[in-house]
Amino acid sequence: MKFQSTDDYVATDDLTIAVNAAVTLERPLLVKGEPGTGKTELARQVARSLGLPMIEWNIKSTTRAQQGLYEYDAVSRLRDSQLGDERVHDISNYIRRGKLWQAFEAEEKTVLLIDEIDKADIEFPNDLLQELDKMEFYVYETGKTIRARHRPIVIITSNNEKELPDAFLRRCFFHYIRFPEMETLRRIVAVHHPGIKEALLTTALTQFFEIREQPGLKKKPSTSEVLDWLRLLLAEDMTAEDLKTDTKNALPKLHGALLKNEQDVHLFERLAFLARNGR
Structure with a gap:
């Protein structure tokens, strides 16, 4: 499973080496570079080159790490209980699966893009350390542990708006996309x-x-x-x-x-x- 340039994307030799090194090491690939240098498009083309489906998680300033795992909709459950809905007896009906959960439970290996991670709060990367490292997380409401069926290829982009924590950087393979000559x-x-x-x-x-x-x-x-x-x-x-x-x-x-x-x-x-x- 080797990434190469596609008909729609020109990848330099050092970028190709970085992608394939991250795949071999099974570590997230952290890609930095000027806005508009093709960081987001890289993930799409990696998926295309390797023939894999892609899951895209676009990060905003209000995004929390927990949203990538799951969210418990307590409000909907309370409303349904007041209406006498039988669904309330199964709490899993009110668990919304996040992008990481979707990637972990996919039937085949996927490319997971975490786009513009530096937009989020400074603690956001640290809150995902264990999940990205061990490829599993615990759902407290159901008492179940969700483990990745197939370890996804994780590509994380950053525009360098914030410094990322050292503990997070240690777990990534890093590449800076230089402006093309x-x-x-x-x-x-x-x-x-x-x-x-x-x-x-x-x-x-x-x-x-x-x-x-x-x-x-x-x-x-x-x-x-x-x-x-x-x-x-x-x-x-x-x-x-x-x-x-x-x-x-x-x-x-x-x-x-x-x-x-x-x-x-x-x-x-x-x-x-x-x-x-x-x-």
Whole structure:
């Protein structure tokens, strides 16, 4: 069972090695990187490459670790008892299975994605240590222990918004997805926009990397954003010549796909002003 690039996803050699190492060690793969570098999509493509079903748990600031295991709906049970419903005699009717429970009880091995774990409370990772390590947990309401039939491939993503606890990090295989170099980005573009002309691609990517390397930029545009930008350029039937900026306007064409805050837009407007005034 080896992960490889798919028709829709270009995986670098170091990323491929990291995924396969985590699978071999049977440890969660913790993936960090800039937003938009394909961390979430990686889990989907691992599932596709290995021919496995996928379960996705999207983490929010209000998400609790217990929700990944199960939740007991005491309110519904109380309501049903007042209505005389026979279901109240079986407490399991009021246990809602979480994403980990679903992965543990799946008929076959699954890929379990825990997406953007750093959005949750700092204690969230620690609250899952035992469950991810031993692949089991105890349901207090029913007195049963739920054990994984097949150990899932766990992929955890983080945007580095919070530091994760050391005890949690020790149990993971770690990989940082670096922003792709020009050649790798060309391969990624070829997957999504196979018919793009070479002159347009070269000019667009050169301009894109110049934008990313501009000092003072608050948010660097990501891989997903350059793909959106190229899609717009193709939709507008633009050429390499159309992309060339002049001193009157340093903003790239259709810059709203690349620059996502007013500070960065103002930065390029100031650059244009300085260029016009010969400074």
